[in-house]
Structure formats: C-alpha cells, structure tokens
Amino acid sequence: MSDQSQYLKSSRLITAHYGEEYEHYYNAIVPPVFMNSLNVFETLDDYYEFDRKDKHKYCYGRVQNPTVRILEDKIGALEHGVGALAFASGMAAATTAVLTVCKAGSHVVCVRNAYGPLKDFLDGYCREHMDITTTYVDGERLEEFSGCVSKATSLIILESPSSVVFSLQDIRGVAGIAKECGAKVYIDNTFCTPLYQQPLDLGADIVMHTTSKYIGGHSDVIGGMLAVKDPELMKQLLAYRELFGGIPGPMEAWLMIRGLRTMEVRVEKHQETALAVARYLEQHPKVRKVNYPGLPSHPQHDLMKRQQSGNTGLLSFEIEGTAEEAAKLAESLKIFKIGVSWGGFESLVFLPHVRQDEENCRRLRGDKNIIRLHCGLEGTEALIADLESAFRSL
Numbered sequence: 001m002s003d004q005s006q007y008l009k010s011s012r013l014i015t016a017h018y019g020e021e022y023e024h025y026y027n028a029i030v031p032p033v034f035m036n037s038l039n040v041f042e043t044l045d046d047y048y049e050f051d052r053k054d055k056h057k058y059c060y061g062r063v064q065n066p067t068v069r070i071l072e073d074k075i076g077a078l079e080h081g082v083g084a085l086a087f088a089s090g091m092a093a094a095t096t097a098v099l100t101v102c103k104a105g106s107h108v109v110c111v112r113n114a115y116g117p118l119k120d121f122l123d124g125y126c127r128e129h130m131d132i133t134t135t136y137v138d139g140e141r142l143e144e145f146s147g148c149v150s151k152a153t154s155l156i157i158l159e160s161p162s163s164v165v166f167s168l169q170d171i172r173g174v175a176g177i178a179k180e181c182g183a184k185v186y187i188d189n190t191f192c193t194p195l196y197q198q199p200l201d202l203g204a205d206i207v208m209h210t211t212s213k214y215i216g217g218h219s220d221v222i223g224g225m226l227a228v229k230d231p232e233l234m235k236q237l238l239a240y241r242e243l244f245g246g247i248p249g250p251m252e253a254w255l256m257i258r259g260l261r262t263m264e265v266r267v268e269k270h271q272e273t274a275l276a277v278a279r280y281l282e283q284h285p286k287v288r289k290v291n292y293p294g295l296p297s298h299p300q301h302d303l304m305k306r307q308q309s310g311n312t313g314l315l316s317f318e319i320e321g322t323a324e325e326a327a328k329l330a331e332s333l334k335i336f337k338i339g340v341s342w343g344g345f346e347s348l349v350f351l352p353h354v355r356q357d358e359e360n361c362r363r364l365r366g367d368k369n370i371i372r373l374h375c376g377l378e379g380t381e382a383l384i385a386d387l388e389s390a391f392r393s394l
C-alpha cells in the first residue's frame with residue numbers, strides 16, 4: 001500500500017491524493033465508481049470473521065463502499081478527526097448525529113439561527129416521539145450556554161457562522177461549557193468548508209458538512225458528512241448509519257470526490273468575490289446593513305479571525321426599504337438567479353424571511369427584507385454590475 005502520510009502535509013495534497021490507492025485500480029488517477037451492492041467471500045469464515053476496519057474488505061453497500069471510503073478518508077483528514085462518515089444528504093447526517101447522541105428525555109441546546117429543517121426535526125420528531133426538549137439561544141455570549149445547560153443536556157448544536165445572518169459562536173468556549181456538563185458539541189461547518197475552520201481542534205465533538213454546497217461545488221449532488229475525533233463515537237455513528245441506512249450511493253460519493261479536487265481554488269474565488277460584493281453593498285446608499293464575517297465591520301470579526309482562516313461566498317444584506325422592494329430587487333437581477341442552496345458555481349439570490357412573521361424575524365435577527373446572496377464564479381465585475389443595475393431599477 002502506498003504511504004499516505006506524505007499527503008497529510010497540506011489540504012491540497014489531501015484533496016488531490018489522500019485516501020486513494022492507485023495500485024488497487026490499475027493506477028487510474030481517478031478512482032472507479034464502485035457500483036456494486038455486495039462483495040463476495042471465499043468461505044463462510046472469511047465472511048463472519050472479516051475486520052470491518054480493514055479498508056480492503058467490504059461486504060454490503062449499505063455498510064460501506066470503496067468509493068465512499070475514499071471520500072470519508074479525505075474529509076476525516078481535512079477535519080483532523082479519527083475519521084468521517086458520508087451520508088445521502090446533510091439532513092441524513094444531522095439527524096443521525098442527533099439520534100446517536102441523544103436519548104429519550106435528553107435536553108438539547110441549539111442556536112436559534114441553525115438550519116431550519118434541523119430545528120423542525122428537534123421541535124417535531126424529537127419532542128413528539130422522544131420527549132427531547134430544546135432550548136434555543138442566540139449563541140453570541142457564552143453565558144447564554146452556561147445559563148441553560150444541565151446534567152440532562154446531551155447535545156449543543158452550533159452553526160458558525162450561521163447561514164442567513166452570519167452570527168458566530170465561540171467554539172472553544174462552548175466546548176469548555178459542554179465538557180463540564182458532559183454534553184457533546186455538534187457544529188454545522190458547511191459555510192467554512194473543512195478548509196477555513198477545523199472545529200474538532202477547538203473542542204467540538206461532531207462536525208457536520210452539507211456536501212451539497214461547496215464540497216460538491218457544482219450543484220449536481222446532494223450529500224452530507226460527519227467528522228469526529230473520538231473513536232468510540234465514530235463506532236456508534238457507523239453502527240447507526242448502517243441501521244438508519246443513510247449512506248450515499250457510490251456515484252454521489254464520486255462526484256463529491258471530484259468536487260473536493262478543486263474546492264480550495266473555488267472557495268478562494270468565492271471569498272474574493274463575496275468580499276468585493278460586501279464592500280460594494282456596504283457603501284451603497286440604499287443598503288442599511290451587510291452581514292459578512294469577512295468585513296471588518298462585522299460585530300464578531302475578531303472572533304472570526306481567531307477561529308476561521310477564511311470565509312466563503314455567502315452573505316446577506318438589508319436594504320433601506322420594504323420587503324416588497326427587496327423582492328423587486330431580487331427579481332430584477334439577471335445573473336443572480338432566485339433559488340435556495342448555495343456553494344455551486346452559480347450566483348443565487350433568496351429572501352429567506354419574506355414569508356416569516358415580524359416576531360419570528362426579530363427572533364432570527366434578520367428583517368423581513370433580508371436578501372441573501374451566493375456569489376458564484378461568474379466574475380466579480382459582472383456580479384457587481386448586475387446588482388448596480390437592479391438597484392437602479394428600484
């Protein structure tokens with residue numbers, strides 16, 4: 001087997017070569033899509049006694065697959081974990097993590113700006129079927145966490161930065177509080193990608209990625225990942241993934257591996273463009289607020305610099321005007337298309353709060369008129385010109 005440790009020196013070496021064993025597939029530079037549902041054995045003893053940790057032994061596609069394994073090795077290495085597990089969606093990863101860590105009657109602490117469907121899962125399924133209670137916090141002050149945790153708290157759910165108003169949590173500080181009460185810290189790291197933030201190094205226990213975003217990177221695949229640092233937790237998650245059945249198909253894993261190859265060069269461009277767009281918006285007379293952690297005016301810019309090494313292409317802003325005017329602005333854009341999701345090559349615009357009531361908007365701390373942009377790879381000048389002409393049409 002080739003020496004893999006040489007590739008651990010940089011993220012680009014990891015995305016290019018780590019976890020791949022060219023000699024096992026005729027030295028093809030791209031691994032095959034192992035499109036098989038099962039693997040066969042010489043004897044029954046071989047089947048019953050095989051070691052599941054052995055990368056060269058597989059039995060059944062819902063348990064493991066060699067193409068999926070390559071992806072997992074790369075993400076595990078990028079996140080400095082003992083390993084990672086791939087899932088068929090971000091939500092499959094998130095719900096498997098919650099159901100693995102929590103028991104009936106558990107208490108969860110979650111940031112209010114976490115991904116909506118995950119909160120729906122906590123408030124719906126988890127509360128109704130498992131008596132799990134959730135306390136929501138803004139998450140910007142550590143006292144909010146220390147003030148609501150108890151011995152019953154199993155899990156603290158973070159998303160830093162969050163993906164509508166871009167608020168941050170002090171990961172190291174929260175991990176300290178979690179340790180005292182015996183809770184685990186889960187963080188959605190999708191915005192930063194494994195390149196710009198490594199939460200396991202800061203004390204988090206589970207890092208989640210929606211690979212549908214920058215890791216896939218081409219808006220052609222849905223997927224999720226969990227990376228962990230504790231081998232015991234890794235074992236439990238693997239066992240429950242097998243039972244819940246959330247492993248992605250080999251073709252999806254292959255697309256995620258392909259996305260990873262160019263992730264670093266892509267997110268550098270996304271970041272460069274988003275910062276230029278944020279600066280353009282910040283000086284615009286019709287804009288009253290820009291939310292982008294890379295701007296020195298972001299209220300948590302210092303914390304950002306302590307725990308992140310970069311930002312990516314997503315930002316939001318509020319105009320001086322009504323939600324109707326914000327909608328008109330969004331609909332006047334030509335290159336930015338209206339759509340949810342983000343992280344692909346294309347620029348997108350969305351009004352995530354336009355159908356929320358005022359009270360919910362206040363709680364989520366983004367006005368009804370908040371506009372979210374994903375800055376794609378079409379070029380900074382073209383995107384700013386698109387915004388400029390949309391503003392003129394107001």
Ligand SMILES: *Cc1c(COP(=O)(O)O)cnc(C)c1O
Nearest residue numbers: 089090091115163190210212223
């Ligand atoms: C898209 C997204 C998810 C959900 O991922 P799916 O692959 O759609 O299930 C979770 N968290 C964040 C921050 C997201 O943007």
